[in-house]
Amino acid sequence: NAGVMQNPRHLVRRRGQEARLRCSPMKGHSHVYWYRQLPEEGLKFMVYLQKENIIDESGMPKERFSAEFPKEGPSILRIQQVVRGDSAAYFCASSPITGTGGYTFGSGTRLTVV
Amino acid sequence: AQTVTQSQPEMSVQEAETVTLSCTYDTSESNYYLFWYKQPPSRQMILVIRQEAYKQQNATENRFSVNFQKAAKSFSLKISDSQLGDTAMYFCAFMTKYGGSQGNLIFGKGTKLSVKP
Numbered sequence: 057n058a059g060v061m062q063n064p065r066h067l068v069r070r071r072g073q074e075a076r077l078r079c080s081p082m083k084g085h086s087h088v089y090w091y092r093q094l095p096e097e098g099l100k101f102m103v104y105l106q107k108e109n110i111i112d113e114s115g116m117p118k119e120r121f122s123a124e125f126p127k128e129g130p131s132i133l134r135i136q137q138v139v140r141g142d143s144a145a146y147f148c149a150s151s152p153i154t155g156t157g158g159y160t161f162g163s164g165t166r167l168t169v170v
Numbered sequence: 171a172q173t174v175t176q177s178q179p180e181m182s183v184q185e186a187e188t189v190t191l192s193c194t195y196d197t198s199e200s201n202y203y204l205f206w207y208k209q210p211p212s213r214q215m216i217l218v219i220r221q222e223a224y225k226q227q228n229a230t231e232n233r234f235s236v237n238f239q240k241a242a243k244s245f246s247l248k249i250s251d252s253q254l255g256d257t258a259m260y261f262c263a264f265m266t267k268y269g270g271s272q273g274n275l276i277f278g279k280g281t282k283l284s285v286k287p
Contacts, residue, residue, distance in 0.1 A: 089274070089275075091275070096279070097279055097280075098174075098261050098263075098277030098278050098279050098280050099215070099261070099275070099277045100277070101274040101275065101276070104274060112274065114274075115274070145213065147215060149215075159217075159275070160217075161207075161214065161215035161216075163212070163213055163214050164213050164214075164215075166213075
């Protein structure tokens, strides 16, 4: 079992470009969560998805950010027109069911906006 | 809204000794989960230990154990026989069991633990 796979591991974007972060959950897991970690901070919840559905996006900024988890393929976190404040580590976690915690996290994508 | 507070930004301990990391939380709910996660320099988030609020018995995992005081809303982590590989950031996290936000972990700001040889 390969675990939760995130790519790329590092991503550099210029201000105004788009960033696409990918997350492949563990085999058999149908719940995906995205978190953001700013420097010297804990992780902050962004969005919770099941296949083809956004369940809770209460932690995601209303503009420029979107997420999807299609029937086939990885979950994608998309940030349009990136700004310096978007620089952070973005983590994906997956679980087979919800409400029990103890998710498996990926190694994260570190986004740097220059 | 639930909050998680870790009051020790940094701690250090000698190898083979015991260290306790503090965590307090605030919630009006009676049933929830609490977690400790470890984040080594590799950045991987690793689950260390998990506690269900309705269980009075403190969770243990090998050298890791918790002191869960529900009334005081305290959830400390004890690491016994510290090893160099325990050097990492440690995050306390809370998750509600019911309601619209179930599945969302709320993290504290972390405690940076250094184990010295």
